[in-house]
Amino acid sequence: MKTCEIISVGTELLLGDIINTDAAYISKRLADIGVPLYRQSVVGDNAERLRECLNSALMRSDIVIMTGGLGPTCDDITKVVTAELFSLPLEENKAVRCSIEKYFEDIGRTMTENNLSQAMIPKGADILKNNHGTAPGVLICGKIGGSDSEKTVIMLPGPPKELEPMFEESVMPRLEAMSPNVFFSLNLHLYGIGESAAESILRPIMEESTNPTVAPYACEAEVRIRITAKGDSRAECVKLCYSMAQKIRGGEAGEYIFAESTSDGDYSETMVRRAIDLLREKKLTVGTAESCTAGMISSRIADIPGSSDVLCGGIVSYSNEVKINVLGVQADIIEKFGAVSEQCASAMAEGARRILGCDIAVSVTGIAGPSGGTPEKPVGTVCFGISDAAGTETETRHFGSLSDRGKIRRLTTSTALMKIIERISTKK
Amino acid sequence: MKTCEIISVGTELLLGDIINTDAAYISKRLADIGVPLYRQSVVGDNAERLRECLNSALMRSDIVIMTGGLGPTCDDITKVVTAELFSLPLEENKAVRCSIEKYFEDIGRTMTENNLSQAMIPKGADILKNNHGTAPGVLICGKIGGSDSEKTVIMLPGPPKELEPMFEESVMPRLEAMSPNVFFSLNLHLYGIGESAAESILRPIMEESTNPTVAPYACEAEVRIRITAKGDSRAECVKLCYSMAQKIRGGEAGEYIFAESTSDGDYSETMVRRAIDLLREKKLTVGTAESCTAGMISSRIADIPGSSDVLCGGIVSYSNEVKINVLGVQADIIEKFGAVSEQCASAMAEGARRILGCDIAVSVTGIAGPSGGTPEKPVGTVCFGISDAAGTETETRHFGSLSDRGKIRRLTTSTALMKIIERISTKK
Numbered sequence: 001m002k003t004c005e006i007i008s009v010g011t012e013l014l015l016g017d018i019i020n021t022d023a024a025y026i027s028k029r030l031a032d033i034g035v036p037l038y039r040q041s042v043v044g045d046n047a048e049r050l051r052e053c054l055n056s057a058l059m060r061s062d063i064v065i066m067t068g069g070l071g072p073t074c075d076d077i078t079k080v081v082t083a084e085l086f087s088l089p090l091e092e093n094k095a096v097r098c099s100i101e102k103y104f105e106d107i108g109r110t111m112t113e114n115n116l117s118q119a120m121i122p123k124g125a126d127i128l129k130n131n132h133g134t135a136p137g138v139l140i141c142g143k144i145g146g147s148d149s150e151k152t153v154i155m156l157p158g159p160p161k162e163l164e165p166m167f168e169e170s171v172m173p174r175l176e177a178m179s180p181n182v183f184f185s186l187n188l189h190l191y192g193i194g195e196s197a198a199e200s201i202l203r204p205i206m207e208e209s210t211n212p213t214v215a216p217y218a219c220e221a222e223v224r225i226r227i228t229a230k231g232d233s234r235a236e237c238v239k240l241c242y243s244m245a246q247k248i249r250g251g252e253a254g255e256y257i258f259a260e261s262t263s264d265g266d267y268s269e270t271m272v273r274r275a276i277d278l279l280r281e282k283k284l285t286v287g288t289a290e291s292c293t294a295g296m297i298s299s300r301i302a303d304i305p306g307s308s309d310v311l312c313g314g315i316v317s318y319s320n321e322v323k324i325n326v327l328g329v330q331a332d333i334i335e336k337f338g339a340v341s342e343q344c345a346s347a348m349a350e351g352a353r354r355i356l357g358c359d360i361a362v363s364v365t366g367i368a369g370p371s372g373g374t375p376e377k378p379v380g381t382v383c384f385g386i387s388d389a390a391g392t393e394t395e396t397r398h399f400g401s402l403s404d405r406g407k408i409r410r411l412t413t414s415t416a417l418m419k420i421i422e423r424i425s426t427k428k
Numbered sequence: 429m430k431t432c433e434i435i436s437v438g439t440e441l442l443l444g445d446i447i448n449t450d451a452a453y454i455s456k457r458l459a460d461i462g463v464p465l466y467r468q469s470v471v472g473d474n475a476e477r478l479r480e481c482l483n484s485a486l487m488r489s490d491i492v493i494m495t496g497g498l499g500p501t502c503d504d505i506t507k508v509v510t511a512e513l514f515s516l517p518l519e520e521n522k523a524v525r526c527s528i529e530k531y532f533e534d535i536g537r538t539m540t541e542n543n544l545s546q547a548m549i550p551k552g553a554d555i556l557k558n559n560h561g562t563a564p565g566v567l568i569c570g571k572i573g574g575s576d577s578e579k580t581v582i583m584l585p586g587p588p589k590e591l592e593p594m595f596e597e598s599v600m601p602r603l604e605a606m607s608p609n610v611f612f613s614l615n616l617h618l619y620g621i622g623e624s625a626a627e628s629i630l631r632p633i634m635e636e637s638t639n640p641t642v643a644p645y646a647c648e649a650e651v652r653i654r655i656t657a658k659g660d661s662r663a664e665c666v667k668l669c670y671s672m673a674q675k676i677r678g679g680e681a682g683e684y685i686f687a688e689s690t691s692d693g694d695y696s697e698t699m700v701r702r703a704i705d706l707l708r709e710k711k712l713t714v715g716t717a718e719s720c721t722a723g724m725i726s727s728r729i730a731d732i733p734g735s736s737d738v739l740c741g742g743i744v745s746y747s748n749e750v751k752i753n754v755l756g757v758q759a760d761i762i763e764k765f766g767a768v769s770e771q772c773a774s775a776m777a778e779g780a781r782r783i784l785g786c787d788i789a790v791s792v793t794g795i796a797g798p799s800g801g802t803p804e805k806p807v808g809t810v811c812f813g814i815s816d817a818a819g820t821e822t823e824t825r826h827f828g829s830l831s832d833r834g835k836i837r838r839l840t841t842s843t844a845l846m847k848i849i850e851r852i853s854t855k856k
Contacts, residue, residue: 012645014465016456020448023470028444037442038477040470042451049466056484071646072624106808107828112628132832161835217445288723288744294730295716295723298744302722305798305833313754314744316716316726322741322784356750370733405733 002062002152002178003036007053009069009078010158011044022067022156022163029167033176033183034230035063045075054085058144058151065171068158070135072115078155079138083122086142086153090120093136096127100134128154128170133162137170181230184237186245188225189270190256191418198223201252205244212240214248220407221414222271225253258421272300275417278424279310279360284388286420287358288314289327289348291339291365292382296413312358317348323365327351340365342383342394349385350392360388360423362416368405382412386419395419430490430580430606432458432465435481437497437506438586439472450495450584450591457595461604462611462658463491473497478509486513486572486579493599496586498563500542506583507566511550514570514581518548524555528562556582556598561590565598609658612665614673616653617698618684619846626651629680633672640668642676648835649842650699653681686849700728703845706852707738707788712816714848715786716742717755717776719767719793720810724841740786745776751793755779768793770811770822777813778820788816788851790844796833810840814847821851 006023013020023040030037038061043053050069057064069078083090097119104111118135121127128137135157144151154171156163176182190198198216199206202225206214212229225248229240249257259274279286288298298314301307317323320339324331329347337343348363366382373379380399385392397415399408434451441448451468458465466489471481478497485492497506511518525547532539546563549555556565563585572579582599584591618626623646627634630653634642640657653676657668677685687702707714716726726742729735745751748767752759757775765771776791794810801807808827813820825843827836 013452014455014468015459016452016454017645019452020468024441024444024447026444027442031443038472039481040442040448040468042468044466053467073627073644103828106806106826108826109622110625112622112624114624114628132835161832165832290723292730293727294739295718295725295727295742295744297723298746299721299723299727299837302720302746302796302837303834308746311722311746313746313750314723315754316723316742316744318726318730318736318739318741325785326741326743326783355754357753368730406731409727409730 001034001036001180003038003060004030004063004065005038005057005061006040006065006067007050007057008040008042008067008158009045009050010042011046011075013042013068014044021160022158025160025164026065026067026167029172030175032185032228033172033179034181035175035179045069045077047077047081050077050081051085054081054153055144055146058085058153059147062149063152063154063175066153066155067163070118070137070155070157072112072118072134074114076117079120079122082138082140082153082155085144086122086140087145088122088124088140088142091123092116092119093121093127096121096136099136103134128156128166130157130162130166131169132165133157133159135162137166139174182232182234182237183228183230184234184241185226185228185262186241187261187270188227188245188248188253188257189259189261189274190223190225190253191221191258191271191414193223193253193256195223198225198253198256202248205248205251209244212237212244214244221411223256258418269300269303271414271417271421272304275420275424276301276304276307276310278421282424284359284424285310285312285357287312287352287356287361288416289352289361289363289385290314290316291318291323291348292368293364293409293412293416294318296409297362297364297416300413300417312356315352315355323348327355338377340367340377340381340383342385342396345383345385346387346392346394347385349387353387360386360420362386362419364412364416366408366412368408368412370405380408382408382415384416384419386423388423393423429462429464429608431488432463432491432493433485433489434465434468434493434495435478435485436468436470436495436586437473437478438470439474441470441496442472449588450586453588453592454493454495454595457600458603460611461600461607462609463603463607473505475505475509478505479513482509482513482581483572483574486581487575490577491580491582491603494581494583495591498546498565498583498585500540500546500562504545507548507550510566510568510581510583513572514550514568515573516550516552516568516570519551520544520547521549521555524549524564527564531562556584556594558585558590558594559597560593561585561587563590565594567602610660610662610665611656611658612662612669613654613656613690614669615689615698616655616673616676616681616685617687617689617702618651618653618681619649619686619699619842621651621681621684622646623651626653626681626684630676633676633679637672640665640672642672649839651684686846697728697731699842699845699849700732703848703852704729704732704735704738706849710852712787712852713738713740713785715740715780715784715789716844717780717789717791717813718742718744719746719751719776720796721792721837721840721844722746724837725790725792725844728841728845740784743780743783751776755783766805768795768805768809768811770813770824773811773813774815774820774822775813777815781815788814788848790814790847792840792844794836794840796836796840798833808836810836810843812844812847814851816851823847
C-alpha cells in the first residue's frame with residue numbers, strides 16, 4: 001500500500017490566523033479508504049524551507065498532498081518549488097488562462113497581471129479542475145533526484161470551499177484506483193443521545209466486529225455511527241454494511257436513529273435534508289418564527305438547493321414589537337409569561353402559520369447569552385413551538401450555561417429541525 | 429532570536445478524528461510575542477517516526493513545543509522518546525505521584541497502575557504544573573547528539589482545556605523572557621477589492637517597509653491588510669503601525685477601507701460589528717427582507733451579543749406569496765420584472781421598513797443556484813434594496829457562476845451588511 005503525507009503551505013497557518021481544517025479533512029478521507037498517512041506538516045511561504053520539507057517527505061512517502069500557496073500573489077510558491085524538485089519547467093496553460101479570464105469577466109472585476117501566474121503549470125502535469133475558484137489543482141507523477149521510485153505530488157488550493165469538492169471529484173477517484181481494496185461506509189445519524197452513551201451501548205458490537213468496523217463520532221447536536229466495510233467489490237461491502245445497520249437498528253440504539261447516509265453521498269446536513277424530504281413526501285410547506293436564532297433555521301433549510309419546494313419563508317421576531325405587531329402575539333402574554341415562554345412560542349408558531357400561509361410552522365424563543373439569564377430562566381433556556389392543522393405543541397429545553405452563544409443558537413436550530421421531522425414522522 | 433517548531437503527537441490527528449487547534453493556538457501566541465515559528469508537524473503514536481521527526485526539528489530549531497502523547501496508556505510515548513534523545517533516564521517524581529493520587533481521590537475514582545506512568549519524568553527536567561488534568565508538562569533544556577547548541581523541548585498535554593492554561597501560566601513567561609522585542613499588529617479591513625488588486629496597489633509600500641511589515645490576507649468578501657511593528661515598547665510599535673495606516677489610508681487603497689482592528693481585539697466579524705457600531709452611534713434600528721439568503725443577514729447580526737439594541741427583526745420572503753402577502757410587494761411588479769429585480773428589491777425593503785417599524789431596511793433577492801439561472805439573469809445575480817426615511821436605493825450585483833450556492837449567499841450577506849455601513853456612513 002502506498003504511503004502518504006500532507007504538507008500545508010501558508011504563513012497564516014504558522015501565525016495561527018487560521019486552523020488547519022484542510023489537513024483534518026484530507027486525513028479523514030484517507031482513513032476512509034485505508035491509505036496510511038504518516039505525517040502532516042505546515043511550512044510558511046518560504047521557498048527554501050518548503051523545498052526541504054517536500055524533499056524529505058518524498059524520501060519517506062509515495063504520495064504527498066500539498067494544500068495552499070496556489071494563489072496569485074508572489075508569496076504563492078507551491079508550484080514553483082515542486083516543479084523545480086521534479087526538474088520541470090512552468091508553462092502557461094491556455095485553457096486555464098481562459099477560465100481565469102472568464103471568471104473575472106463574470107464577476108465584473110478587472111483581472112490584474114499577477115492573476116495569470118495561476119495559469120502557469122509544470123510541464124506534463126495533470127490539471128485538477130477547480131469549480132469554485134481560479135486556482136486549478138495540479139498533479140505531478142515522476143521521479144526526483146535521490147529516489148528511484150515513482151512519486152506523486154498533488155497540489156490543491158487552501159480554501160476549504162475549493163479544496164473539498166476538488167478532493168472528492170478529482171483526488172478520491174485516483175487514490176481509490178491505487179488501493180487494492182474497495183471501501184464503503186454507511187452512516188447512521190442519531191439524535192437525543194451522547195457519544196459516550198452511544199459507545200457504551202455499541203461496545204459489544206464494536207469489539208466483535210472487524211469487517212465492517214463500527215465507530216461513533218460526536219457531531220454538534222447529533223452522533224454519527226460509521227459502519228465501514230472493506231472488500232473486493234462494492235456490492236460485497238454494501239451488503240456487509242446494511243446487514244450491520246439492521247443489527248444496530250434492532251438494538252437499543254435503534255430508537256435514536258433519524259436518518260442514514262452513505263459515503264458516496266453528502267452526509268453533511270443530513271438532518272435538514274431529512275426534514276425537507278419528509279415535507280416533500282407529504283406535500284407540506286414549512287415556515288418559521290425565530291427569535292434567538294434570528295433566521296438560522298430558515299437559512300439552514302435554504303442551504304439545500306431546491307428547498308423552495310417546501311420553504312415559504314419566516315418571520316425573524318427579534319424585538320417584542322415584531323412578535324406583537326407582525327406575528328400577532330398578544331402583548332399580555334409577553335407581559336405575564338415573558339418573551340421566553342411556551343405561551344409566547346405557541347403564539348409565535350400559530351402567528352407564523354397564519355401569516356406565511358404554510359402547513360407547518362416552527363417557532364423558537366430563548367436566551368442565547370452571554371447576558372439576559374435569570375435564576376428561573378438561565379442562559380441556554382429555549383422554548384419551542386410547532387403548529388399545524390392538528391394543533392400546536394410546545395416544549396422548553398435547556399442547552400446549558402456552559403455552551404456559548406453560537407453553540408446555543410446552533411443546537412436550537414437542530415432541535416427545531418428535529419421538531420419538524422418528529423411532527424411529520426408521527427403523522428400517518 | 430531563537431526559532432521554534434511545534435510537533436503534535438497523536439494517531440487521532442492523522443486519522444482526521446480531531447482538528448489540530450492546539451497548533452493554531454500556540455502559533456498565535458508565538459506570533460504575538462514575535463517568536464519565529466518555522467514548522468508544525470503531526471506524527472502518530474509511533475516511537476520510531478516521532479524520534480525522526482523530533483531529531484530533525486532539533487537540528488533546525490532552538491525550541492520544540494510538543495503536544496499530546498502524555499497520557500497514561502502505552503501509546504503515549506512523548507516523554508520516553510524525548511528522554512532517550514537527550515540521554516536522560518526517566519525517574520518517578522514523588523510530588524507528581526502524590527498529585528495524581530490526590531486527583532483520583534478527589535473525583536472518587538480508582539487509580540489504575542498505568543496512571544502512575546504520568547509521574548515518570550526525565551531526570552533534571554522542569555515540571556510544568558497542570559491544574560486541569562493529571563499529566564504534568566515537562567521542559568527539558570540540554571544538548572543532543574549531533575548538535576552543539578543548547579536546545580529546549582517543552583511537552584504539553586493535548587486536550588485544549590489543559591494545554592491552554594498551562595501555556596499561559598508556565599510557557600509564555602519563559603518565552604517572553606527569551607524575546608528581546610515587543611510586537612503589535614493593526615488590521616485594515618477592505619471591501620470591494622480583491623487580494624491581488626490590493627497587493628498590486630500596496631506593492632511599493634510592502635517592498636520598502638521592513639518595520640512595520642505590511643501584508644494582505646484574503647478573507648471571503650473582504651481583504652485584510654496586516655501591519656505589524658517590532659520595537660522596544662508597545663507605545664513605539666503602536667505609533668509605527670498607526671503612522672503606516674495613515675499612509676495607506678491616504679493612498680489608492682484608502683477608499684476600500686471600512687474598518688480597522690488591533691491584534692489585542694477580536695478581528696473576526698469586523699464587518700457586522702462595524703455595522704452594529706454605526707447603527708448604535710446614530711441610534712438607528714435595522715430590519716431585513718431576505719429571499720435567497722433566507723435569514724442569513726439577520727442571523728449574522730444576531731451573532732454579536734447585544735445586537736438586540738439595533739436589530740428589530742426580518743421577513744424571510746422565500747416564496748412569492750410571502751413577498752406579496754407579508755411584504756406587500758405588488759403582484760404585477762413580480763409579473764412584469766420578476767422576483768429577482770431591482771423593482772422587487774425596492775418594494776421588499778420598503779415593505780420591511782413599514783412592517784417591522786425599523787429605521788433602515790435592507791433587502792436581497794437573487795439566484796443562488798445551482799439551477800434557476802437564465803441568460804439575462806445568470807446564477808449569482810442578486811438585487812439589493814436599502815430604504816430609510818431619505819428614500820430607497822437599489823443595485824444589482826453578479827457574484828459569478830463559479831461561486832457555489834453557499835458562497836453566493838455568504839457574499840450576498842456581506843454585501844448587504846456593507847450597504848448598511850455605506851448608507852449610515854454617508855449620513856451626516
